Amino acid sequence: MAVKTRKEYLESLKAMRPNVYKFGKLIEDVTTDPATKRTVESHARAFDASNDPQYAEDFTTDSTFLPGEKIHRWSGMMEGLDQVMGNSKLKRWMYRFTGSCTGGLCVGWNAQNVLWNVTAMTDKEFGTNYQQRLKKWIIESQKKGLVVSGALTDAKGDRAMRPSQQSNPDSNVHIKEVRPDGIVISGYKTMICGVAASNEVFILPGSGYREDDQDYALSCVVPRDIEGLTIVETRRASDSRELEEGWDIPDSGITQAYMFFEDCFVPNERVFMCKEFKYSGKIIEYFTANYRACIGACVAGQGDVMIGAGALMARINGLAASTFANKMVDMAVNNETTYAMGIGAMALGKKGPGGMWVSDSLIAHANKVHVATLPYVTKRICQDIGGGIVETGCFPSYADFKNPVYGPTIEKAVKASDKYSAEARARAARLSEWLTLGAGVPGCMHGGGSPDGAKLVVRALTPIDQFADYARKIAGIKEQVPEPEKKKK
């Protein structure tokens, strides 16, 4: 059962304790509730692909720990370049299949690999046995074919203060108590993708911490329905349409959750970091290196769909897609940039201390700068091609189309080329709207850290002094030219 079917996946979700809320109400069944069924559908398509010969190579892999066993690719270890590239490829496929983010196939996967490297370091220094615990959990996860989202971002509170300085200690998730058999955690994680579609949640520290903040240096994995955890799904643009009937929104989707941990007990075998603050920064370093390399594939995959959506709109309007070839080339260059630069970061990476691959940080963070900017250009071009009907979704609602009196007139007015139905035009326009300013926008600018943070890394890893020295030698300057000491004007 290491490679699960859609049906088995849905059943695993249905079996869980309801603890997800939206619009003030408890969601009894995430697989059918309109607020969550789209993200579940999106994730389910990964199970379809895992069982589809056309895609199985990209969606499954061999287990490192279970000899001869095929597993879902997102449960696997990333020991080399090929496996990390496999992460990128899977992401690009998933965006092409769903149009948006499937967070339950992303952060947990990366987290287990990052922790493999970091536990090698903590175990070595502190004599802990975190890696052994982790391995046991990974094997279970592979056997069960779990979907595991991951939680880094804390609520944070005041951005000018550290966690231990916050007036509310729950602003960041922390260890409230260490017991012999496990730990008790409390606090808020926010903006966590794909939780409603996940079986478990991998918890990581939100930043690298100093000693004062050691209670926040914490990593563990918990069932999504663990006692004490309340999950509230956030709004997104046009999300109310998910509650409506009709074609104003696609069938796939994304969710992002606020997670409130209140005295949740996590048994030791699921704890992989407990106050070893010295290595909390390493988690962030390794996590972001791979995450920001791979996220280029996400926005590339969505960009592929935007090219396709542009082609649909053009054709349904009565024009050839080739009318907009220049614009589509611009979109394609954007897509391939974030995708290939991420691949470049991987190819320039190397094995970490535990043997798992770590992409090149400088390139990965430089890539994040593009991930935070180029998709906005691609979206603009998609709207440019589609026309006003796409730019703001400016045409009547499904309910108006179905009005018995004036609905037929709307149909006539929306219809463009005689070859295509008004419904096809409506659906194509709503798709473009959804991708560019609707509920399908995945949030990749700040997801996994802000572009400003990425620029700080680029700055830190660019060897200005070395570059100045190359320049000095070419210029034939004999004097040394060091950074001056500060003086006041």
Next chain:
Amino acid sequence: MAVKTRKEYLESLKAMRPNVYKFGKLIEDVTTDPATKRTVESHARAFDASNDPQYAEDFTTDSTFLPGEKIHRWSGMMEGLDQVMGNSKLKRWMYRFTGSCTGGLCVGWNAQNVLWNVTAMTDKEFGTNYQQRLKKWIIESQKKGLVVSGALTDAKGDRAMRPSQQSNPDSNVHIKEVRPDGIVISGYKTMICGVAASNEVFILPGSGYREDDQDYALSCVVPRDIEGLTIVETRRASDSRELEEGWDIPDSGITQAYMFFEDCFVPNERVFMCKEFKYSGKIIEYFTANYRACIGACVAGQGDVMIGAGALMARINGLAASTFANKMVDMAVNNETTYAMGIGAMALGKKGPGGMWVSDSLIAHANKVHVATLPYVTKRICQDIGGGIVETGCFPSYADFKNPVYGPTIEKAVKASDKYSAEARARAARLSEWLTLGAGVPGCMHGGGSPDGAKLVVRALTPIDQFADYARKIAGIKEQVPEPEKKKK
């Protein structure tokens, strides 16, 4: 009563026949229905400003036709640079006051000035008395302080065919019958801004036409509630929130309508072009010149609010706005670019054949290229400053905040700086979302014509041959270098 109060304005709307629909239902009172009350509120703020000494200079002006009478600026004639600049200034104020578009103060105003110039030409050539009719209507409009939206964009049908070639003649609004006392019109106008908040609608041809399409060469003005007209408001991103309680959407807003004319009778005194196709292109030329000059102020005004929204988010997060000074400078440069380039187009303009000012077409259309691109950058920066909570509006709904069980926890999690309430942070984040990917996005890329259309004008008005000749002389080339004839490779 030439300068009306908010109260008088609202009463004028209430007095009209209900003929506006949304979500499959008739709107009985546009001033109170949640689907339209926000755009009405937005327009009402222009009446407040007209009566506020601080803003009266920009919001009122002297009537050209009613000696000594103060009128709303948007009812006035634009005889010179100052009056056209006044158009820009009013637009920038309105965006600052409402965050989005108030279409009822825009297209009708421009249309009456454009038609003044064009009727001078048609009257001269054809001996018609259109300008006299127009003058009479303008005087009435000034006296009544009307809000007049304007309708150019037709449903169009197949983009590869002209109006008379369409399988459905209603794809474009046209003259169905010419009677001695007026004309009968039918067809669809789409994506018309501010209709629900307007008293009347100024109809313009959607393009310049040839003889075959002369029935589409048509200009007139009709009451918004004219018999035979059905109006369906379009969806926009997150517009369902307008039906909800709470702070997930601001109190101001915008609407864009589909208008279905079915055998509407327009009396002669309201008709200003009737099949004079030769001059339909002139309407487009003059209209776009001023419109695309002024629209720079629209996106600039929204950009001002985005700078402000960024400052709010920074401060409520516990940071100084000055942390993001570089980004705000980038936003400001974008804002001032579209604003000032529009002003430049005006200053380089001249009086048209009827005496009304026409901005420089080349500059105005070059400006449209920026209007279609720079605001996307400004929006991205606004999201960049605001963080993930802004990028996708990623935090719980108002209904969740008010949930008695977990609502208080949400408050704690959303709160950042101790100095500000969670509600303030929620409202600031929702504003940024609304401005950048919500119902506040005004649609200025395609509004008034696409950027590709603008580029065609730039191409046509750039004197390549003359520039080649300057280059040739500087280079000292004695040979003439004309455009070669086509040959096949």
Next chain:
Amino acid sequence: MAVKTRKEYLESLKAMRPNVYKFGKLIEDVTTDPATKRTVESHARAFDASNDPQYAEDFTTDSTFLPGEKIHRWSGMMEGLDQVMGNSKLKRWMYRFTGSCTGGLCVGWNAQNVLWNVTAMTDKEFGTNYQQRLKKWIIESQKKGLVVSGALTDAKGDRAMRPSQQSNPDSNVHIKEVRPDGIVISGYKTMICGVAASNEVFILPGSGYREDDQDYALSCVVPRDIEGLTIVETRRASDSRELEEGWDIPDSGITQAYMFFEDCFVPNERVFMCKEFKYSGKIIEYFTANYRACIGACVAGQGDVMIGAGALMARINGLAASTFANKMVDMAVNNETTYAMGIGAMALGKKGPGGMWVSDSLIAHANKVHVATLPYVTKRICQDIGGGIVETGCFPSYADFKNPVYGPTIEKAVKASDKYSAEARARAARLSEWLTLGAGVPGCMHGGGSPDGAKLVVRALTPIDQFADYARKIAGIKEQVPEPEKKKK
């Protein structure tokens, strides 16, 4: 003689004392020496245009002080929008005629208008009679049809220290002695455009100064050949070609000088600021407002020639210019942006304290940001269209063309379309090279101040707090949201 001929202009230059050097040698006659004759030729074309009916309207104007007298436009007062726009128009023409900068028609003209405003303030506060002196000088200048360059930029020395703190007081031009009949000045001005082609030089302070630096608060006008002044022309890219025979460089050109003042005596009637440091900042403010508005026309005019150069290259290569229509539209949009945004700054300006027009500072400085960036894009496109032969000027020298053995083969290899000579292709390619990476590059990024300085002004003049308040009201936030006090993380 207020409107001088080319011949009279050249004679006025020949009559001056030789004090200009380049490549280690004194230039005896700037009108014939290869190092300076090109900039003189460029300026001479303005005299041609002044006497050409086709351009006389833009190149001449009526004197404010000499009733009924026509003068060169660059000698005139800028009392209103039309006159400042006239400055822009003249600049665009001059770039179209010469391909580069004619500094002697620019800074002095602006300076006399700026000082008119500033002397109104100093005379009022200090009871001086600077404006009267200035008026007298302006009248003389108008009568003589002078070319007057202007000198702001000082050598500066250490960028982290103020003038009075520099180890070498000459790093900035300063008043060394005040005598009853005049002042003695010393110090270095650098990167001053058009000096070799000028009759006089208008000196302005390089920055706004505090009391400590009052000796540097200085404005006066001096003959170019004043005793004690040594001028050294700077290198520019490919400037050695100016010394060669042939077509590797055009006949027009630009120079930029280092000026070394050593105990130069300036009589009182030519001194317009003498230590009134309080108003030195006003000079900078007014100067940059008009200068940075007008400079948009400079790069626009050069951009026009780049469009033309691209068209030439395309045609001579055997292709139609229209092959590159999209690229030319991009170039045209860039050109019209800096031109029209500058015009917008003017139209939003107003009369200064002395009655001369001052453009809007915010817009003018925002425009400078574009002036410092967009031309780089335009140049890139020019090289893109022209091909490798343009990108780096990658083809043999004139001397190689003329080699009797292999020269004929070069001709055959360089020739493209049969319709045009190899010489024409060489000249067109060298022109593009000269415009984009050769001696024709005018230096408009830092000319008149750096883009970083311009951004500081944009930052200072953007009312963030007011914008935050608009946002706050639209968001419905009741709390005040001021800038927080600093705290330490």
Next chain:
Amino acid sequence: MAVKTRKEYLESLKAMRPNVYKFGKLIEDVTTDPATKRTVESHARAFDASNDPQYAEDFTTDSTFLPGEKIHRWSGMMEGLDQVMGNSKLKRWMYRFTGSCTGGLCVGWNAQNVLWNVTAMTDKEFGTNYQQRLKKWIIESQKKGLVVSGALTDAKGDRAMRPSQQSNPDSNVHIKEVRPDGIVISGYKTMICGVAASNEVFILPGSGYREDDQDYALSCVVPRDIEGLTIVETRRASDSRELEEGWDIPDSGITQAYMFFEDCFVPNERVFMCKEFKYSGKIIEYFTANYRACIGACVAGQGDVMIGAGALMARINGLAASTFANKMVDMAVNNETTYAMGIGAMALGKKGPGGMWVSDSLIAHANKVHVATLPYVTKRICQDIGGGIVETGCFPSYADFKNPVYGPTIEKAVKASDKYSAEARARAARLSEWLTLGAGVPGCMHGGGSPDGAKLVVRALTPIDQFADYARKIAGIKEQVPEPEKKKK
């Protein structure tokens, strides 16, 4: 001797027949003539690095054909990802060491690998033994440690006609005669990098050809001094400075040549394609895939030096380099983009038909788009940081510095921070000028093909229909939406 020393390299050049000209004169010794010694110096630094333990790993490799033999990396075979990445790394180092292009280490290396793949195909189809010839030549080249430039670009003639249609058959290099023992070739190759520093030249067809043009389907390798070959070095910006004394230009450099072949006899063992036009396109395809992947490293390496040059200027001006940290981050992101996207193209590549690695074409060509644009931004920023002295090289010449009278004053005026000499500031400024608008600009926009050509490949390789189908499925559109047939408006 497979790893040669600088000395041995210089001797190998001195031993050749003089056949290189510039400025109308024959160059007797390319290693000492001022017109060519800089490019020779640049290449010589690669020999230094080959023998320097710090760089030997990147500059040497194991021979595939000579067991146990170390060879220069640029003589090696690229059988896998690591070897192609090695190409990129070497290029980035070389730009860091020399500031510009060392063409003799680039095209020949790539060509021998491309031909290995293509000869596998031609030998298979036509029963030729090209690969065996090639192998023999490669082994010789490895043993001798040759520098081999490569020649693709033909003079072309009229761009609207194919080679066989040109009025001058020499416009493209072609086979004039096939003899039993070899071929006779004639025609012009242009803009060929590094020829003066090379031992041999690898000739490739300039494009993919049809049957009509089969005489142009040609690949072979010739000694640089082969009988019948005349080489004329082209001008570049400021190249006359190479003839001058002093610091106005660095000691390293680049050359680009026009090559005139006149009845040159090439023996069969050096011929690898002879009229097999069907596979000429394959040469272009494989060549550009690797070339455009690797060229990202070139501009990245130059960008590194520009960051360094910016840091030098800042410090010598008295400021910290960190003042410009934001700008340097922007530069670094540009550099890492072209570098890493190239690496990504490689990592997504695969072995070609002969076993040599071929990078992914789509990504490689998308990268070329960035290579043709981002360096212009980086150059602009370099000029932005450096100030006016850098923007146009606006300060006196070396000859003026050395003038006994005013030279000392120039020194004082150019000196900025007391800590650094005027010479250091002059050298740093001249370096920045050389890199951004001087003789150091390498010509990477059109080098190896234009960006427009690259965009055509991106267009061809982007599967629009497939993307439209993903979009269609996500939108839930049941109808097929194919590209419409053309119709006329």
